[in-house]
Amino acid sequence: MSRALAAALAAGVGMSALALPGVSGLSGPAASAAPPAPHAGEAGDARLHLVTLTGPGSAASDRVFPSGPTRELARQQRLLDRVGAPEPVYRWTTALSGVAVDLTDAQVRALRAEPEVALVEPNTVRPLAATRTRVVHPAPGTGRDxxxxxxxxxxxxTGLHPDGPVFSGSPGLGRAPRDFRGxxxxxxxxxxxxxxxxxxxxxxxVEGFGRGRLRAASSLSPRDDHGHGTRTASIAAGNSDISVRVGREDLGRHSGAAPQARLAVYKAxxxxxxxxxxxxxSADLVTAIDRATAxxxxxxxxxxxxxxxxxxxDNPDGVDTVERALLGAAEADIVVVAAAGNAGARSRAAHPSPWVTTVGGATGVQRRGRVVLGDGTTLPGAMASSLRVGPAPLVLAADVATRGADRDRARQCAPGSLDAARARGRVVVCERGLVSRVDKSAAVGLADGAGVVLVNTRRGSVDADLHRVPTVHLGRDNGARLRDWVRENPGALVTLRPEGARRPASKVAxxxxTGDPAAPVLNPDxxxxxxGLLSAVPPGAERWAFTSGTSAAAAYTSGIAARLxxxxxxxxxAVRSALATTSAAVPGSVLRTGAGRLRSDLAARPGLVHDLDPGDYRRWLEGSLGRHLNTxxxxxRRDRxxxxxxxxxxxxxxLYFSSAASGFERYDVRVTPAAVRLAPGESATYTVRVSGPASGARPVDDGVVTWRGATGTRTRVPVLITR
Structure with missing residues (x-):
């Protein structure tokens, strides 16, 4: 037994993710000086595995096991000693009981055979749920909020870059949290x-990811060296009434969805x-979840x-270690919100567990602009700027390359490739590729250009970004037309004309x-x-950017959950229920939309909620609740x-509440009772029954059960009928 574990057992330490030598996340010089733990390729044929023991962690079991994590640490060690496993990289006792440890194949087989082991799976690396697609959407909150x-x-x-007013402490944050221990x-x-x-x-x-796999500039600290964590933090809980200015653009004031909420950062x-x-x-994720739960x-x-x-x-219920850790957080009465992922309609949504509010992506407001040619022709595109440019001479970027610059780099407006003497005062046509879109406009701005027309050379998104100089982004076909026109009309004048925001009907991004029709619960929620949610970024050329992806959607939803x-x-x-059942209908299958688009203005008055005992999640997982978990x-599953x-x-x-089933095309769906009268805090059980379909009808259908309250509330419950 290690000294660290022996000391913990002797003291009855209640640590989440007990950190041992070589584990990051400790404070003090001893932690920073510790060598990394051996992983695959460093310890023979051993690879890092996540081992979960049966039963809940201490967050859900303190009433049963008053000794808390001491008992679980001893149980973990007995199992590890039994198979001759080395000292774990991480130990978890709060959200779940388990370890991250290097194991050989033989040790894996031996542990899987142990009745006290629920799951053994290899450590894997998962993607962030961010995407490069960027269309403009207003900040989640604006002005004083x-x-x-x-x-x-x-x-x-990915951590946080805390500098600047978005994350500064302020008396305006209101009352302090009462029970937080971080x-x-x-x-x-x-x-x-x-x-x-x-x-x-x-x-x-970091030990699950591996220090040897890090980029040289990575910061071994909570500081964000990627940018993603800073963006999501500002969307969820950025301070209120922050001035937003990019270049010559004044974009007003920014606020996160819950500007008075505090932040706890777990860089994994x-x-x-x-x-x-x-x-x-996954090992780092579970450790972060365990610590956040504690x-x-x-x-x-x-x-x-x-x-x-x-x-x-090896995993009969299909619930992996990350989901089991999130179960522990939900058992501790934490609202768990997660991104569905960004791989598109042909992929399955992540986090299909009923204790997670899984958030998909909806489109939002778009800002448009046009390039107006000298002959009156207009080419529509995306434009975030509100500043009109021109009439001004139009030039191809390759024709204003600086002396000695590679022509291809100049054509794509790479930094340092443009001659200021020839680009000054002109609208420069930059082709997409090689460097980021905003780096292209920054290069034109440094060369004193008046504006940019960014053109796609192949199929791709058309995006409104925060550029250094006013920019219109054109798709492939209009880009080709523009390049042909400028070659035929050298030196001709063009105008970049902003057209402002438009709000098309909301739809799934x-x-x-898409959710899995064979899953036991509907996903996404x-x-x-x-x-294109406006968000703060670590210091660079600019401090603001537009962020897209279901990670942005999850951050926004997390802020609304904090408000509730x-x-x-x-x-x-109850919070999870209110977020979902007050959502607005969106075209498409419930496997793409879930309950619909989040309505933050209605979530605080849902009328009815589907509440449950947090222990029901584990009872459902273990099969004792059947299919009647109160989601x-x-x-x-089809007829009857x-x-x-x-x-x-x-x-x-x-109040009286009346029920109705709607939207079903192939099956007959009935709700009983048709109406209920409930006092404040009173509950009632209802039944949804399906019959049909007609012979030859397709087996999949969906719709919604709606409970309407006498005060105008609507509680929408999506229903999927499948095999």
């Missing part, structure tokens, strides 16, 4: 001053030399996608994934704004199937 006071949002992401590490790149009244805690975990996602290798190791955050936001686990001989927790004395399950969604749900009046007066 409030909400979220007294709550803590735990963000499992703390800040102290590192050369993150000292104690980085934590404020706004940023209450910061930890980092890292950058590699090849961006394709960036991601979040810290008692109110909302846990996870911006990680990845393919859901499938049932198999193309990158948002809902969709939320996921295209601050405003209403609801359980985490705010329903899956029925039945589901039961319980609703609770969370209003302040007795």
């Amino acid at each position: 409030t909400g979220g006071a007294g709550t803590v949002i735990g963000l499992v992401d 703390s800040c590490v102290s590192e050369p790149d993150w000292d104690q001053s980085a934590c404020t009244d706004k940023v209450l805690a910061a930890q980092w975990y 996602c890292w950058t590699a030399p090849d961006p394709a290798d960036d991601g979040c190791a 810290d008692r955050v109110d909302v846990l936001s996870l911006a990680v996608g990845g393919t859901p686990a499938s049932p198999g001989p 193309g990158f948002s994934p 809902l969709i939320a704004p996921a295209t 927790r601050a405003r209403r004395d609801w359980s985490a399950a 705010p969604s329903i899956i029925l 199937d039945v589901a039961r749900r319980t609703i609770t009046n969370v209003g302040r007066q007795p």
Whole structure:
């Protein structure tokens, strides 16, 4: 037995993710000086595995096991000693009981045969749920905003860059959280001053990813060297009334979805030399979730996608270790929100567990602009700027290359490739590729260009970004027309004309994934704004950017969840229900939309909620609840199937609520009772029954059960009918 474990057992330490030599996330010089733990390729044929023991962690079992983690640490060690396993990289006792440890194949087989072991799986690296698609959407809140006071949002992401007014401490944050236990590490790149009244805690975990796989510039601290964590944090809980200015553009004021909420940062996602290798190791994710659960955050936001686990001989229920850790967080009455992923309609949504609010992506407001040619022809595109440019001479970037520059680099407006003497005062045509879109406009701005027309040379998105100079982005066909025109009309004048914002009907974003019709619960739960949310970024050429992806949608939803927790004395399950059942209908299958698009203005008054005891999740997982877990969604398996749900009046007066089933095309769906009268806090159980279909009808159908309250509330419950 190690000295660290022996000391912990002797003291009865209640540590989440007990850190041992070589484990990041500790404070003090001993931790930073420890060598990394051996992993695959460093310890023979041993590879890092995640081992989960049966039963809940201490967050859900303190009433049963008063000794808390001491008992679980001893149980872990007995199993490891039995198979001759080395000292674990991580130990978990709060959200779940388990370890991350290097194991040989023989040790894996031996542990899987142990009755006290629920799951053994290899450590894997998962992608962040971010996408490069960027269309403009307004900030989640604008101007002076409030909400979220007294709550803590735990963000499992790439860390945080805390400098600047977006994350500064302020008396305007309101009351402090009562039960939060988190703390800040102290590192050369993150000292104690980085934590404020706004940023209450910061930890980092890297051993699963591997220090040897890091990019050279990676910061071994909670500091964000990627940018993703800073963006999601500002969307979820950025301070209110922050001035946003990019170049000559005044974009007004910014606020996060819950500007008075505090932040707890758990860095578990890292950058590699090849961006394709960036991601979040499952061992680090579980450690971050375990620590956040021990810290008692109110909302846990996870911006990680990845393919859901499938049932198999070694994992019969198909629930992986990350999902089991999230179960422990839900059992601790934490609202768990996670991104569905960004692989598109042909992929399966991540996090298909009923204790996770899985968020898909919805499109939002778009800003458009046009290039007006000298002959009056207009070419439409995307444009974030509100500044008109021109008439001004139009030039191809390759024709204003600086002396000695590679012509291809100039054509794509790479930094330093343009001659200021020839680009000054002109609108420069830049081709997409080689460098980021905003780097192209920055290069034109440094060369004193008046504006940019960014053109696609192949099929791809058309995006409104925050550029250094006004920019219109054209698609492939209009880009080709423009290039042909400027060659035929050298020196001709053009105008870049902004057309402002438009709000098309909300729909599912193309990158948002689809739920599995064979799954036991409906997934995703809902969709939320996921295209072009204004967000803060680490210092660089600019401090702001537009962020897209289901990670942005999950961050926004996490902020709204924090507002609900601050405003209403609801359980985490009730908050999850309110977020989903007040959502607005969106065209498409419920496998893409879930309950619909999040309505933050209605979530605080849902009328009814589907509440449950957090222990029901584990009972459902173990099979003792059957299919009647009280989720705010329903899956029925064709003819004569039945589901039961319980609703609770969370209003302040007795009310009648009437039910209706709608949207079903192939089956007959009936709800009983047709109406109920409920006093405040009173509950009733209803039954949804399916019959049909007509001979030859397709086997899949979907619709919604709606409960209408006498005060105008609508509680929408999506229903999928499948095989």
